[in-house]
Amino acid sequence: MDIEEFRKAGYDAIDRICEYYYSLREYPVVPQVQPGFLKKALPNTAPGAGEPWSNIVDDYTKLILPGLLHFQHPLNFSYFPIQSTFAGTLGDLLAGSAPTPSLSWFVGPASTELENVVMDWAAKMLGLDRVFHVESNIGGGVIQTSASESMLVSVVAARTRYLLAHPMTPIESLLIYVTSQTHSCGRKAGLVLGLNVRVLDVDEPTRVGGGLDAETLRVALDEDHAAGLAPFVLITTVGTTTSGAVDNVADVGALLKTSYPDVWMHVDAAWAGVVLACPEYRERAQLAGINAYADSFCTNFHKWGLVNFECSALWVRDRQRLIEALEYTPPYLRTKQGDAGDTVEYRNWHLGLCRRFRSLKMWFVLRSYGLNGFQGYIRNCIAMNHMFAKQVCATPSFELVSPPSFALTVFRIVPRAGAPNGTANKLNRVFYDALLARSSEVLLTQTELGGVFCVRFCVGSSRTTPADVEDAWNIVCEVGETVRARFGK
Ligand code: PLP
Secondary structure (H helix, E strand, O other): OOOHHHHHHHHHHHHHHHHHHHHHHHOOOOOOOOOOHHHHHOOOOOOOOOHHHHHHHHHHHHHHHHHHHOOOOEOOOOOOOOOOOOHHHHHHHHHOOOOOOOOOOOOOOHHHHHHHHHHHHHHHHHOOOHHHOOHHOEEEEEEEEOHHHHHHHHHHHHHHHHHHHHHOOOOOHHHEEEEEEOOOHHHHHHHHHEEEEEEEEOHHHHHHHOOHHHHHHHHHHHHHHHHOEEEEEEEEEEOOOOOOOOOHHHHHHHHHHHOOOOOEEEEOOOOOOHHHHHHOOOOOOOHHHHHHHEEEEEEHHHHHOOOOOOOOEEEEOHHHHHHHHHOOOOHHHHHHHHHHOOOOOHHHHOOOOOOOOOOOHHHHHHHHHHHHHHHHHEEEEEOOOOOOHHHHHHHHEEEEEOOOEEEEEEEEEEOOOOOOOHHHHHHHHHHHHHHHHHOOOOEEEEEEOOOOOEEEEOOOOOOHHHHHHHHHHHHHHHHHHHHHHHOOO
């Protein structure tokens, strides 16, 4: 493809993207395909001779697009959102067109400095303390691929800090603390690093949907220290995956600071962290605790923050802790600027060496939405979720399983009075299967909270309107009534 052919193909690709968004409502939310559908449709080797571009892109439209779960669909209320905004899409396009691996400031001066700038813009937008800003020269922000990677990198930094302070600690006594509601990436960090994980329970029936409190943590720390173990990192969550619960970051942080200062506190706010852009949610989302005590804080702008996948923002209170854990600079990577210490060398802040130019899309999004547009989007999602939660509360055959949290509602159908124990979970499994049978129209996802099977409704697509929430609710009610009738009432 030469430059002029690219120009034509590029215009055509943008036209196709526009058509996709014009017709998005007509797509089934969940693709109506079976495993193996694509393999059957494609040859099993790459072509010998290059093919005309128009054939290739036609196949994308014909075979690939209909095989995707459409996260941007206005009636997708599943999991947590994954974003695609036009500003972010153009950022990805331009970043991909002039790739720079940014393994050092020397290799990517503009991409490195833009990342410094946008991470500070975002930190200020979220109200993070100056110590987390790159311009503080103490802590700083870095874009990672995922919240899982942000967490892994934080655990690695925590381990190094701990072992530098306690060099004789046997590796097998090191402990990562997570809660029963921590995302699975907490346990995965333990698997990857070969470290033990202790799960703190926040799941008692009286506390369904609740977060970690300081007393639970204190008991665990006292027990483990008495047993000669070495807890060195605590993963807290602001906005758990199952129910949007929030750990008491301020109280557990204060306990760590006063009694166990060697324990690093990571705050995983992969989904909910962006609500900090709205001052009215800062108290609920524990901003004061984060600012006072978090060693690291992560939120995914690619989830609920309007930036295209991938864009996981990680801030650390002390950048040296990351660097001492991750820096290894052989002669071929040395540069004058790096040696002088005047630049941020992001390869020492993450796992890979080369890195994509992700700050460009974040810059485009933050500039094109502005703080007002960003806040408006977040507030809209929360308002639409409250519309849905209100309907749940007003309908006797449904109930909330935990309090609605930001843009997430967790609910279930109530079994008829006098139904035998255990009916509720069975009924709700059947209800969810019946809802899945309507997944070309609307998609919600399932979960379990404290042994209770329940259904999650999460608003996040920037194309969802109140009328879509109404449509979703009508389908939920229709399906619910049919299933209840089958169960006797
Ligand atoms: N943490 C929380 C609270 C999440 O909800 C998720 C995913 O939904 C993750 C971490 C993992 O995110 P990622 O896919 O970016 O690793």
